Amino acid sequence: MTATAVVHLHPPGRLLALVGNPNCGKTALFNLLTGSRQKVANYAGVTVERKEGRLITHAGHTVRVLDLPGTYSLHPRSPDERVTCEVLNGQALGERRPDLVVCVVDATNLRRNLRLVLAVRRLGMPCVVALNMTDLAERRGITIDADQLSGALGVPVVRTVGIAREGDAGLRRILDDPTLWLRSADHETLHDSSSLLADHDAVRSILQRLGLDELIPHEASDRIDRVVLHPVVGPLLLAAFLFLMFQAVFAWAEVPMQWIETATAWLAAGAGTLLPAGWASSLLVDGVIAGAGSVLAFLPQIVILFFFILLLEDSGYLPRAAFLLDRLMGAVGLSGRSFIPLLSSHACAVPGIMAARTIADPRDRLVTIMIAPLMTCSARLPVYTLLIGAFIPQRVIGGWIELQGLVLLFLYAAGILGAMLVAWVLKRFTAAGRHVRPLMMELPQYHLPSPRNIALGLWQRVVIFVRRVGTIILSLTVLMWFLASFPTPPPGATGAPILHSFAGMLGQALAVLFEPIGFNWQISVALVPGLAAREVVVSALGTVYSLSASGIDAAQSLAPLIARDWGLATGLSLLAWFVFAPQCLSTLAVVRRETGGWTWPLVMAAYLFALAYLAAFIVYRSASLLGGN
Amino acid sequence: MARVLPDITERSAGAAAAATDTPSAQAITTLDRVPLATAFVIHEVVYPEDGRGWNQRLEELGFLPGERVVVLTRGRPGGDPLAVRVGHSTFALRRTEADCVRVRPWPTAVVKS
Numbered sequence: 001m002t003a004t005a006v007v008h009l010h011p012p013g014r015l016l017a018l019v020g021n022p023n024c025g026k027t028a029l030f031n032l033l034t035g036s037r038q039k040v041a042n043y044a045g046v047t048v049e050r051k052e053g054r055l056i057t058h059a060g061h062t063v064r065v066l067d068l069p070g071t072y073s074l075h076p077r078s079p080d081e082r083v084t085c086e087v088l089n090g091q092a093l094g095e096r097r098p099d100l101v102v103c104v105v106d107a108t109n110l111r112r113n114l115r116l117v118l119a120v121r122r123l124g125m126p127c128v129v130a131l132n133m134t135d136l137a138e139r140r141g142i143t144i145d146a147d148q149l150s151g152a153l154g155v156p157v158v159r160t161v162g163i164a165r166e167g168d169a170g171l172r173r174i175l176d177d178p179t180l181w182l183r184s185a186d187h188e189t190l191h192d193s194s195s196l197l198a199d200h201d202a203v204r205s206i207l208q209r210l211g212l213d214e215l216i217p218h219e220a221s222d223r224i225d226r227v228v229l230h231p232v233v234g235p236l237l238l239a240a241f242l243f244l245m246f247q248a249v250f251a252w253a254e255v256p257m258q259w260i261e262t263a264t265a266w267l268a269a270g271a272g273t274l275l276p277a278g279w280a281s282s283l284l285v286d287g288v289i290a291g292a293g294s295v296l297a298f299l300p301q302i303v304i305l306f307f308f309i310l311l312l313e314d315s316g317y318l319p320r321a322a323f324l325l326d327r328l329m330g331a332v333g334l335s336g337r338s339f340i341p342l343l344s345s346h347a348c349a350v351p352g353i354m355a356a357r358t359i360a361d362p363r364d365r366l367v368t369i370m371i372a373p374l375m376t377c378s379a380r381l382p383v384y385t386l387l388i389g390a391f392i393p394q395r396v397i398g399g400w401i402e403l404q405g406l407v408l409l410f411l412y413a414a415g416i417l418g419a420m421l422v423a424w425v426l427k428r429f430t431a432a433g434r435h436v437r438p439l440m441m442e443l444p445q446y447h448l449p450s451p452r453n454i455a456l457g458l459w460q461r462v463v464i465f466v467r468r469v470g471t472i473i474l475s476l477t478v479l480m481w482f483l484a485s486f487p488t489p490p491p492g493a494t495g496a497p498i499l500h501s502f503a504g505m506l507g508q509a510l511a512v513l514f515e516p517i518g519f520n521w522q523i524s525v526a527l528v529p530g531l532a533a534r535e536v537v538v539s540a541l542g543t544v545y546s547l548s549a550s551g552i553d554a555a556q557s558l559a560p561l562i563a564r565d566w567g568l569a570t571g572l573s574l575l576a577w578f579v580f581a582p583q584c585l586s587t588l589a590v591v592r593r594e595t596g597g598w599t600w601p602l603v604m605a606a607y608l609f610a611l612a613y614l615a616a617f618i619v620y621r622s623a624s625l626l627g628g629n
Numbered sequence: 630m631a632r633v634l635p636d637i638t639e640r641s642a643g644a645a646a647a648a649t650d651t652p653s654a655q656a657i658t659t660l661d662r663v664p665l666a667t668a669f670v671i672h673e674v675v676y677p678e679d680g681r682g683w684n685q686r687l688e689e690l691g692f693l694p695g696e697r698v699v700v701l702t703r704g705r706p707g708g709d710p711l712a713v714r715v716g717h718s719t720f721a722l723r724r725t726e727a728d729c730v731r732v733r734p735w736p737t738a739v740v741k742s
Contacts, residue, residue, distance in 0.1 A: 073689040231705030
C-alpha cells in the first residue's frame, strides 16, 4: 500500500459493523472474514476493546469491518454495550457511523437473537442478517428457510458458519451487491414499536410461520452440564483443572525456556566478541541482550497460561466456572462474573483490569479492579521461578507432586486469599458493599474450541506482551544498566564498581527501609525498576550481581548465586513481598484510565505497599525465629 | 403494549388479575421456589424491592411472559445460584433475581429432562 498525502479523519472505504448477542459466534466470524488483517485498539475516551479488520469481498473489493461488543439489547448496561449503541447511532467519539450493519444471529437460538435484529432494523440503516452456526442448527434438526426468514424480517439473510473454511462465502458474495449498501431496512413488513414485548411477539409469530417454534434442547450441552455443574463433581473438576493448568505452566515451559536462555547466551557471547570492550559493548550485552533475554525466557509460560484461558473461554466453560464460584465470590461481595477478569489477571493485571469492563455494576467493577493486581500475574513468574529455584529443593512428594510446583500453587493461593480478604473487608465495611447486585450471566452452549481462534487470540496476546518487553521493560533495563554503570568508580577505589553508581547509592538508601524485612541493598536496588515492571527485578538482579560480583563467570546463573548470598528467610520474605507487591506502572496507568482519575491508582499503590511490607515482615521474622536465618 | 408492572403498587393488582385467569392463585410461584427439571411458564416479571432495573434486564435476556422456563440445577450450598433454561438459552441467576420471575405450571405436562 502506498502512503497518501491527504489526511483523512476516518480511513476511506466502506465500513461494516458486526452486531450480535454475546456467544453468537460473532468473533469467530470476524476472524474468518478478516484473518490476520486485524487491528486491536481502544475506542476513544473509553477503554472498550476496538477490533477492526479488513475483508476482501467475493469480487475483490476491500471493506473495513468493525467487531462491535456483544449486546442483548440496545439499552446498554455496561460500557461495552454502550459503545455498540453509540457506534450504531453515530454518536461514538471519533467513529464514523457504519455504512452497513451485519446482524450476526445464532441459528440455534433465533428466539432471543432475532429481537436484537428487530431493534437494529429500527435504526433505519442498511442491514444484513448473518445466520451463523447453521451447521450446528442442521445437526440438531433445525432447518431454517433463509428466504422465508428474509421475507419476514425485510432484510437479506445469508447463511454463515464462523468456524468453517469458506463458511463466510455467502456473506462475501452478498457484499458485492451495490443495492445492499443503499437500501435501508424495509419498514412496512413489521410495525414500528420499540417495546420489548411487541418485539417478542413479532419474533414468536415469525418463528411460528417458519415452523421453528418448537423448543429443541441442546442435549450434548445439557449432558455436560449435569456433570460440570454438579454440586460435588463440578467443584472437584474445576479444582483439578486449575491444578493441571498450573502444573503445566511450570512443567511444559521448561524446555522452550532453556532454548531461549541458550539463544540469549549465544547472542551475548557473539556480541561480546564482535564489539570492542567498552561501554557500548557493556550496554548491548549486559543491558539490552541480557535484559530482553531474561524476560523473553518467560514467554513460554505466558503462552501456556493464555492458552488455557483461551481454551476455557472458547469452549464455554469459563461462565460455568463463574457459576460454581458465585457463592464464594458472593461471600466477599462480588459476583461470579468477577472471576473472569480475576482469572485473566493471572496472566497479566492489565488485560484483567480491562476485562472488568464486562461487569455492569460500577462498584463490583471497581473492587475487581482494585484486587486484580493481587492475582499472581505472569510477570511475577520470573521472580517466583528464580526464588523457588534458588531456595526450594527440587523434590517429588508422594510420587507425582513436584515440591516446587506445590510452592508455586501456594503462592497463587496466597494472592487469591489476600484478594478475597480485601474484598470481604470492603463488603463488610462499606455501605455499597452490603447492597445486593445481580448476576444474570449466560451459560452458552459448549462447543469444541476452534484451533484457529485460539491461535489468533494467543498471537494477539503474545504480540502485546512482546511489545511491552520491547518498550517499557527493555528501556527500563537499559536505564537500570545506566544507573548501575555510572558514575564509574574513582581511580583507586575499592569494592565493586556498582557501589559507586547511582543505583548503588539509591539501593543503599532504600536498604534502610527494607532492612527490617530482610532485603539487602542489591534487592533494594532491583526493586526500584521492579516497580515499573515486575519481571525487570530478575534482569535488574542480574545486572546488579554481574556488575558487582567481580570474577563471577558470566555463564553462571543467578539462582545459585543468590542461594549462596541470601539467607532462606530473605528468600521467603521476598516471595511474600511479591505476592502483594505494588503493581507495575502499566497497571497503575490502566487503573487510572479505567477509573478516570489518580485517586484509585494511588489508593491501590499505597494499600498494596502496606500489605506487601506487612507480609514480608511477618515471613522474615518467623523464618528467622525458626532458624532460617 | 404496556410494560409489565413497573412498580410495586401495580404488582399486587397484577397478581389479583392473574388469579382470575389461571388455574388458581396458589399455582403461581416464583422461579427460586420451583422444583428442578420441571417446566413452568413465565407469568410476569416483577420489580424487585432493592434491585434497580433488574426486571428490565431479565426481560431483555428473554424472561418474558409466556416463555417456558426450567430450572436445570442449583449451586450448593444454599441452592444459589440457579441455572435456568429460558427458550433456547441458559442463564445463571441468583435466588434474589429468580425471585422476580413469577411462574405458573407449564400447561401440558410435567417434563423431566
